[in-house]
Amino acid sequence: MSLIANLLLGGIFHAAVLFLVAAGLQLVFGVQKIVNLACGSFYALGAYFGITLVTLAMNFGLPAWLLLPILLVAGVLMAAVGPPIERLLRTVYDRDESFQLLLTFALVLMFQDVLRLVWGANPQSLNNVHLVYGKLTWGDLSVPVYNLLVIAAAGATAFFISLFLRRTNYGRLLRATAENRAMAEALGVNVRSVYAVVFTLGTMLGTVGGALVVPTSAASLDMAIEFVIEAFAVVVIGGLGSMPGALVGALLVGLIRAASLVVYPEFEILAIYVIVIAVLLFRPSGLLGKAAT
Amino acid sequence: MRGATAMIVAAGVVALGLVPVLAPPFYANLLIPFFGYAIALLGFNLLFGYTGLLSFGHAMFLGLGAYGAAVMAGENGIKSFEVVLLGVALAGALVALPIGLLCVRFIGIFFGMLTLAFGMLTHAILFKFYHLTGGDSGMRVPRMNILGLEFQAYNKIELLAGPFYYYCLGLLVLCGLVMWRIVHSPFGLHLRALSNNAQKAEYLGVRVYQFRLAAFVISAIYGAIGGAILGFRIGLADPEIVHWTHSGHLVFMTVLGGFSSFLGPIAGALALTLLQDQLQSITPYWRFILGAVLAAVVIFLPRGLAGIAGTGAALAKRRAAA
Amino acid sequence: MTAIVETKNVSKRFGDFRALDDVSVAVREGEFVSIVGPNGAGKTTLVNLLTGLLIPSNGQVFFKGTDIAGIGAVALAKRGMARTFQLVQIFPQLTVAETIAAAVVSQQDKAWRLFSKLASDGAVRARVREIAGIFGLDGRLKSESRLLSQGEKKLLDVASAFALNPEVILLDEPTSGVSTAEKHGLVQILIDAAKKAGVKAIILIEHDMDLVAAYSHRIIALSEGKVLADLPPKPFFADPVIIETVIGRRRST
Numbered sequence: 119m120s121l122i123a124n125l126l127l128g129g130i131f132h133a134a135v136l137f138l139v140a141a142g143l144q145l146v147f148g149v150q151k152i153v154n155l156a157c158g159s160f161y162a163l164g165a166y167f168g169i170t171l172v173t174l175a176m177n178f179g180l181p182a183w184l185l186l187p188i189l190l191v192a193g194v195l196m197a198a199v200g201p202p203i204e205r206l207l208r209t210v211y212d213r214d215e216s217f218q219l220l221l222t223f224a225l226v227l228m229f230q231d232v233l234r235l236v237w238g239a240n241p242q243s244l245n246n247v248h249l250v251y252g253k254l255t256w257g258d259l260s261v262p263v264y265n266l267l268v269i270a271a272a273g274a275t276a277f278f279i280s281l282f283l284r285r286t287n288y289g290r291l292l293r294a295t296a297e298n299r300a301m302a303e304a305l306g307v308n309v310r311s312v313y314a315v316v317f318t319l320g321t322m323l324g325t326v327g328g329a330l331v332v333p334t335s336a337a338s339l340d341m342a343i344e345f346v347i348e349a350f351a352v353v354v355i356g357g358l359g360s361m362p363g364a365l366v367g368a369l370l371v372g373l374i375r376a377a378s379l380v381v382y383p384e385f386e387i388l389a390i391y392v393i394v395i396a397v398l399l400f401r402p403s404g405l406l407g408k409a410a411t
Numbered sequence: 412m413r414g415a416t417a418m419i420v421a422a423g424v425v426a427l428g429l430v431p432v433l434a435p436p437f438y439a440n441l442l443i444p445f446f447g448y449a450i451a452l453l454g455f456n457l458l459f460g461y462t463g464l465l466s467f468g469h470a471m472f473l474g475l476g477a478y479g480a481a482v483m484a485g486e487n488g489i490k491s492f493e494v495v496l497l498g499v500a501l502a503g504a505l506v507a508l509p510i511g512l513l514c515v516r517f518i519g520i521f522f523g524m525l526t527l528a529f530g531m532l533t534h535a536i537l538f539k540f541y542h543l544t545g546g547d548s549g550m551r552v553p554r555m556n557i558l559g560l561e562f563q564a565y566n567k568i569e570l571l572a573g574p575f576y577y578y579c580l581g582l583l584v585l586c587g588l589v590m591w592r593i594v595h596s597p598f599g600l601h602l603r604a605l606s607n608n609a610q611k612a613e614y615l616g617v618r619v620y621q622f623r624l625a626a627f628v629i630s631a632i633y634g635a636i637g638g639a640i641l642g643f644r645i646g647l648a649d650p651e652i653v654h655w656t657h658s659g660h661l662v663f664m665t666v667l668g669g670f671s672s673f674l675g676p677i678a679g680a681l682a683l684t685l686l687q688d689q690l691q692s693i694t695p696y697w698r699f700i701l702g703a704v705l706a707a708v709v710i711f712l713p714r715g716l717a718g719i720a721g722t723g724a725a726l727a728k729r730r731a732a733a
Numbered sequence: 734m735t736a737i738v739e740t741k742n743v744s745k746r747f748g749d750f751r752a753l754d755d756v757s758v759a760v761r762e763g764e765f766v767s768i769v770g771p772n773g774a775g776k777t778t779l780v781n782l783l784t785g786l787l788i789p790s791n792g793q794v795f796f797k798g799t800d801i802a803g804i805g806a807v808a809l810a811k812r813g814m815a816r817t818f819q820l821v822q823i824f825p826q827l828t829v830a831e832t833i834a835a836a837v838v839s840q841q842d843k844a845w846r847l848f849s850k851l852a853s854d855g856a857v858r859a860r861v862r863e864i865a866g867i868f869g870l871d872g873r874l875k876s877e878s879r880l881l882s883q884g885e886k887k888l889l890d891v892a893s894a895f896a897l898n899p900e901v902i903l904l905d906e907p908t909s910g911v912s913t914a915e916k917h918g919l920v921q922i923l924i925d926a927a928k929k930a931g932v933k934a935i936i937l938i939e940h941d942m943d944l945v946a947a948y949s950h951r952i953i954a955l956s957e958g959k960v961l962a963d964l965p966p967k968p969f970f971a972d973p974v975i976i977e978t979v980i981g982r983r984r985s986t
Contacts, residue, residue, distance in 0.1 A: 153520055155659075209710045215520050216465045220666055221709045223659045227702030235696055343656055347531055354524060388539060391532035398525045399513055592848045597838040600827075600851055604835040607824035613806035614784075614816055615893055616839025 120259040125376040131265045133372025134272035135331045139345065140352040140364040141279060142323030148359035149296045149316045151215070152207065155222040157324045158346025159229035163199065164328025165337035166237045168192040169244055172333075182250040185333065186267055193326030200321030204314050211313075226343065233339055241338035248333035268330050275323070276365055283361065292316060296359070351394045357407020366406055419674065420587070427580055436572035440644075443571055445684040446579035447473075447640035452665055452676035453590045454633020459662070460670035461594055462626040463606030464515070467523045467658050468530025472503050472631045474537065474653030476638020479503075481550035481648040492555040492578075496639055503635030504628050511627035515620055518609075530658055537650040549649030552642040571644060579640055586633065587677070593629065594673065602626055663705050669715025678716050736795070737762050737934050738783060738814075738901055743792035745778050752778040754958040755792070760901070760934050765924070767937045767945040769979055770955035776938055779955065780905055783936070784816050785809045796901070810839060815899035819906040819938075821886045825879035829870050829889055832878055833861045836896035860896065867926045868892040884919075887911060891923060895930050902927065903936040908944065920944055942980060946970060954979045 143157045171192040172185060180188070203225065210217045248264035283289040295302040295312050303309050328337075352371050356363025371390055378385045397404060431439040451473055458464050479499035483489045489498070514525045537544045544550060554567065557578050562570050593599055605612040605619045613619055642648045651657065660683070668679020686704070690697035712718055736759035745753040753775045760766045770776050781787040782794050788803035795801065796814060804812075824832050834851065837860045838844050851857065865871040868888045873881065878889060887907065894902060907923065908916040927935055939945050945952060945966070952969045954962040962975045969975060 153524075206706065206710075213713065216459075216523075216662075217666075217709050217713065219465070219467070219520075219523065220659075220662060221706055223663070224702045224705035224709065226656070226659075227698045227705065229702075231696040231699035231702075235699075343654075347527075347655060350524070350527070354528070358520075386539070388532065388535045391528050391535060394528045395513075395525065395532065398517075398521065398528065402517065402521055589848070592850065595851055596847050596849055597834075597843045597851050597854070597857070598845060598847045600831060600835055600838060601844050603827060603831070604824050607826055608822055610806075611818075611822035611824065611890075611893075612835070614810060614822075615836040616807055616810035616844075616897060617835065618807050618844070622844075 120257060121380070123259050124261075125380060126373070127261050127265065129373040129376030130269055130369070131334070131372075132375060133368040134269045135327050136348060136352055136372055137272050137365055137368035138275060138327030138330070139324050139349045140356070140368055141275070141361060142320035142327075143349050143353050144356075144359055144361055144364045145279075145316055145323070146320040147353070148361075149292055150207075150211075150313055152218045152222070153215075153350075154320070155219065155346055156203070156225035156229060157320070157349055158342040158344070159226055159233075160196070160199070160321050160324030161328035161331075161345050161349075162233055162337065162339070162342035163229065164193045164196050164325030164330075165332040165341065166233055166242065166328075167196050167325070168329035168332045169242050169337055170237075171195075172244055172247065176247075182247060185247055185250055186264070186271075186330075189329040189332070190271075190326060193329035194322060196325035196329075197318055197322035199325075200318035201314055203321070204317035207317070208310075208313070226346075229342060230339060233342070237337070239339060241336040243336035244333050246333075262334075264333060271330065276361070279361060348390070351390050353404070354394050355397050355405060357404025360404060360406045363404050363406035367404070416674065424580065424584060428577070431572055431576050436568055439572035439576045440568060441684065441688055442681075443576065443579060443644040444641055445680050446583050447637040447644070448661070448664060448680040448684065449583050449637075449677045450586045450640065451634045451637025452661065452668075452680050453586055454630035454637075455661055456665055456670055456673075456676045457590065457593065457602070457633075458626050458630040459665060460672075460676070461599065461606065462602045462623055464518065464623060464626070465523050465662065466514075466526040466627075466630075467655060467662065468526035468528070468533075469630070469634055469661050470655070470657035471530040471533040471653045472507065472634030473638030473641060473657070473661075474533060474648070474650075475499060475503055475506060475631075476635035476640075477552065477642030477648035477652050478537070478544070478550060479635065480555075480639045480642040481552045484553050484555050485551050490556050491559065492557045492639075492643065495555060496636055499635040499639045500632045503631040507628045507631030508624075511624045511631070515623035515627055527655055527658070530653055530655055534650055534653045534655075537653060544650075547650060549647050552646050552648055554646070555643065567646070575643070582636070582640075583677075586636065590633070591673065598622070598625070663701075665715075666713075667705070667708050667715055669717030671714060672717035675715050675717035678720075682716060735762070735798075736760060737797060738936070739795045740779075740782065740789075741793045741795070743782060743789045743794060745775075745782060745787060746790045751958050753782070753789075756955075756958075756960055757792075758953050758960060758963060760936055762933045764950045765935045765937065765948055767939055767949040767952045768955065769939060769942070769945055769952060770961070771979065773957075774955040775958040776955055778958075780816075780903065780938060784814065784903060810897050810899075813898075813900035814903065815894035815897045815901075816903040817891050817894050817905060817907055819909050821883070821890050821910065823878040823881075823886050823889055826877060828875050828877055829865065829881070830861050830874040832889055832893050833864050833870075833896045834858075836893045837861055837864075840897050864892050864896045867895070867929055868922065883910060884915060887919065888922070891926075895926055895932075898930060900931075900933045901936065902932050902934075903938075905938045906940065907937070908939070908941060916941060916944060917947070920948055924948065942970075 139157055139161050143154060146152055146154050168189045172188050175184065175188050207221060210221050248262055251263035253260045253262050283293055291307055292312060295307055295309055299309060348371060352364060352367035355370055356367030374389050375386055378389050430442060455469050458466060476499045479502050480495050483495045483498050489495055510529050514522055517525055538546060557575060562574055565573060601617045601622055605617050605622060609619050664679040664683045665676045667682055668677065669675030687697065687701065690700050708715060739759040741757055743753060743756045768776055768779065782789055785801040785804040793800050793802065796812060834857055837857050841856060862871060865874055870888060870892060873885065881889060891907060908919055911919055949966055951965055953960060954975055956978050961978060962969060
């Protein structure tokens with residue numbers, strides 16, 4: 119019983135982080151119609167910088183309970199790479215989507231080496247600092263409080279994004295631009311600045327996701343190219359461009375991973391691809407996406 | 412203008428033919444992967460450049476070629492490389508048929524994502540089913556005989572830099588000629604028509620889905636042949652060959668050379684092979700420079716090397732059919 | 734004369750919306766029939782049914798005596814019906830010769846020839862020249878389609894449809910985007926081409942009533958999904974109720 123509960127919590131934690139990165143991917147695709155392969159690289163960047171900033175803070179003698187806020191700051195700071203990259207992508211907005219995809223692939227290649235240059239080739243980790251918040255224990259079920267905080271943070275992010283998109287003027291503006299760029303432009307929306315804001319927000323969701331995951335698992339060079347595929351699975355399952363879809367997709371992928379670990383470990387990542395393919399074939403718009411193209 | 416293309420090809424074949432004679436074995440050895448990629452890209456560009464379908468999972472067919480060689484030669488003791496090539500080509504077609512049937516219903520980004528998912532599914536299978544595929548350590552591809560000759564007097568490097576080099580060059584020329592015929596056939600014209608405007612093409616009697624599928628299958632056959640060459644050279648088939656980043660490299664080479672030209676992808680494969688080798692000897696951060704090159708090509712040279720070279724290859728392609 | 738294209742009591746619903754309601758029309762060999770009606774009258778739906786793109790909710794669609802409901806574009810071309818579109822449809826990167834050749838290849842059943850050289854296929858080349866000549870495009874065979882003038886693109890669009898050697902050709906507003914001065918010339922070319930190519934019937938969807946009046950043997954007017962009138966030009970234009978419904982009050986001539 120507790121084994122299942124543990125797995126479930128592990129799955130939800132994974133889903134929480136996945137959701138953040140996938141939400142960034144969705145935002146950028148929804149508004150700018152670009153599939154950003156570099157979102158995994160943002161995730162890795164956030165993770166590495168999170169380690170650096172936490173290590174730095176601890177050396178300065180800051181109390182350990184500041185871990186979560188420091189990681190959040192690390193993620194937000196790294197979103198600074200967003201605007202210059204958006205500027206680069208601007209050169210191909212009017213081109214075929216294959217060029218846009220390729221340019222983000224070029225970014226993936228470049229980020230691999232930037233990370234290697236700054237942080238070295240070996241995986242890095244924080245040694246269980248996340249246990250500073252203690253563990254919750256019921257019987258033989260025990261969860262680090264940190265994991266619960268991250269789940270809560272992701273939930274709050276989902277809530278605020280939906281509030282932002284639905285209730286604020288700027289959110290409506292974003293949705294209008296996503297719906298019909300030409301129309302939005304004709305109505306006087308500064309699409310250029312909207313794109314810059316959206317891309318930076320998308321970047322931030324990725325870097326924050328990476329920063330938050332790093333106390334529980336190591337940061338490595340491979341995480342960029344592996345995580346993007348999982349995030350991509352999430353958005354395909356949920357529906358390209360759909361925020362609720364990202365949430366549902368993330369939960370599904372997170373839980374499937376957790377479940378297959380007990381049932382049949384070989385099937386772990388395989389199960390996700392099978393579901394992705396099934397969704398693409400039978401419901402290409404995704405579970406919560408708009409009607410098929 | 413077709414004369415111009417023929418001249419470039421002739422000059423290229425002579426130049427490549429002189430490499431083992433004039434340069435140290437290192438260079439001939441270095442160019443073996445180029446031959447593998449060039450053949451694979453001939454097929455890949457039938458799908459991308461001519462049919463308008465960008466696959467981000469095409470490396471799965473290279474993997475099929477390499478693993479197919481490992482299974483046929485390593486596990487079943489087939490020593491003839493020609494038999495192995497035929498085998499992997501057939502396997503490529505058989506695997507591509509059902510996958511293509513599912514994928515070609517979509518175009519654009521959805522086709523790209525679906526092929527990516529199939530590619531990563533293949534990766535996961537190769538990676539996870541350790542007892543069948545050797546997991547991340549892969550499978551050994553043993554030395555095979557070519558044209559029935561063992562070349563026992565040659566060690567592996569000598570074999571690669573000598574007989575196998577010329578063998579691959581010949582194979583590239585052969586595959587290139589066949590592909591040249593395909594793109595200049597009525598079939599090739601219908602592929603270009605459907606990629607230009609699928610709706611109009613249908614009303615002119617172009618069987619859009621069947622032809623996309625046919626292009627997919629042909630590209631898979633070329634991919635498998637290319638993959639078998641890669642496997643032969645390294646002596647190993649490992650899961651990284653089907654990783655999505657490897658598929659990305661195939662697209663990279665194609666765009667670098669220029670996908671709207673027949674010879675472009677071959678030029679791209681050559682340029683990237685040489686560039687990567689040079690960069691690796693200069694800096695450990697060669698990926699960054701490759702990424703920057705790709706970004707520059709995408710932004711400034713959408714027609715690739717073929718575009719700047721102004722060789723007229725693209726023109727020749729168009730005018731040849733008139 | 735038997736009908737070559739015919740709908741029998743055809744209805745088409747999209748959800749709750751009745752796009753077409755109990756429509757029975759026929760086009761016979763040798764006829765030039767125009768279909769007119771205000772926007773939203775169901776013209777596009779009727780065209781899509783006649784060309785086997787849609788399946789009727791009720792009723793049947795016949796072409797040369799067989800039911801063609803939903804057979805799709807390729808099968809339709811194979812059976813001898815060609816169509817053009819309101820918005821000009823070309824292959825931007827194909828030359829004029831290649832565009833026409835694409836249709837000729839379908840018509841001569843050579844599309845699966847993977848390894849034969851198209852450039853040295855005399856039968857295809859001769860037919861391409863012939864068609865290009867009919868449409869006055871023989872001087873531009875080697876031009877890329879995207880570089881043609883708007884009028885030439887239109888001609889190429891239609892020429893490629895004629896290259897299928899169809900028995901029936903359906904022209905969906907062929908003169909849209911063409912200047913008033915050129916409209917008659919274009920339709921005249923189309924009719925001449927149809928004669929030369931042995932086309933048995935022409936179906937024209939058109940807004941310009943002058944053209945409709947000048948060339949049609951018969952006019953079918955649709956209104957709110959129903960057949961309002963199915964008459965030769967004289968009685969058609971003599972009926973003020975029809976004119977009012979189809980053209981509205983804005984008619985200036």
